[in-house]
Amino acid sequence: MPDTLTIAIDARLIGASATGDSTYWAGLVFGLSQLSDSFRLLLISNQPKPSDLPNDERFVWRRLPGSNSRWWSYVSFPLFARREGADVIHTQYSLSPLAGRRGITTIHDVSFLIGPEWFKPRDRFLLSRTVPAAARRAAAVITVSETSKGEIERLIPAAKGRVTATPLAAATWIKRVEEEEARRTVKNDFGLEGEFLLTVSTRWPRKNMKLAVDAVLGMDRGVPLALTGKAGWDGTEGGGRIRALGYVTNEQLCALYSTASAYLCPSWHEGFGLPLLEAFRCGCPVITSSGGALPEVAGDAAIVLPPDKPGPWTQAIQELLSNSSKMAQMRECGFRREAEFSWRKTAETTLNVYRQVAGK
Secondary structure, three states, X not given: OOOOEEEEEEOOOOOOOOOHHHHHHHHHHHHHHOOOOOEEEEEEEOOOOOOOOOOOOOEEEEEOOOOOHHHHHHHHHHHHHHHOOOOEEEEEOOOOHHHHHHEEEEOOOOHHHHOHHHOOHHHHHHHHHHHHHHHHHOOEEEEOOHHHHHHHHHHOHHHXXXXXXXXXXXXXXXXXOXXXXXXXXXXXXXXXXXXXXXXXXXXXXXXXXXXXXHHHHOOOOOOOEEEEOOOOOXXXXXXXXXXXXXXXXXXXXXXXXXXXXXXXXXXXXOOOOHHHHHHHHOOOOEEEEOOOOHHHHHOOOOEEEOOXXXXXXXXXXXXXXXXXXXXXXXXXXXXXXXXXXXXXXHHHHHHHHHHHHHOO
């Protein structure tokens, strides 16, 4: 029907490895599938259709070949979307001028402007050139927290008045695992038994993993710290009580969250903080930094500390591990806090932005 809203999304990250960006796009599409609104969603990618895409007659997967990522983003994708009659064209960070006044970009955060030292020179240069330009030319900017909204409008003034915050939710596959099964998994797969602490992230400088390591090594009791995720370039390594697990499967991650004594999130800055919600869903108490949007996501369900000194973290971890009633209380607070977020809410707010841009 000619009046049906047609949405084109850069869907290359849907079905990709479980990063925050891929979780965002997969979650948004899942949320849209839960709405009863009339629209047509064009999911355009240079990859095959993923098997776990929601079965929805409003969703159309379009394979658009192309190996040059920059050319695909700036030329192939927007031209194809326009030929398909898209009323809005939604991508993230970079946005082609060819999207015209129907272009929408999601900017998760502007940490590259807040802490340039957290990024390699080439990445910092590219982000500083493409993201502010995308924000200026976009008909609308979507971000993932009120904190990020404020930072974008402050650091990219041209975007002011066109930024909408759409808080996220835990990945749909995150599930709490029954304790006996979870403990068996972490023992068999990683040799972890009894108490252990957990942190989840690629080890980039912004993630501040050294603080978590130093906090754990400063403890009187010999509780190990499990580091999951790819090795980065911040110099943090495993050894002794620091267990670098590398990449873990979705099932293994759920088991780790479900058995860890606490989850540590020491980041200097985050635009949202998906692992907090993942830990909450699995019943894992959280100690997080005050960086960026982390306090906004944590609410009253986590211990929030500055990210600059390990001493207070060491003390907080030891006090928490010695207080079983406090741990139980934090688990219950985490369950309640996580339930306040949903991909349906994310999709509802995002769909409103689409309609505003399209005038439908």
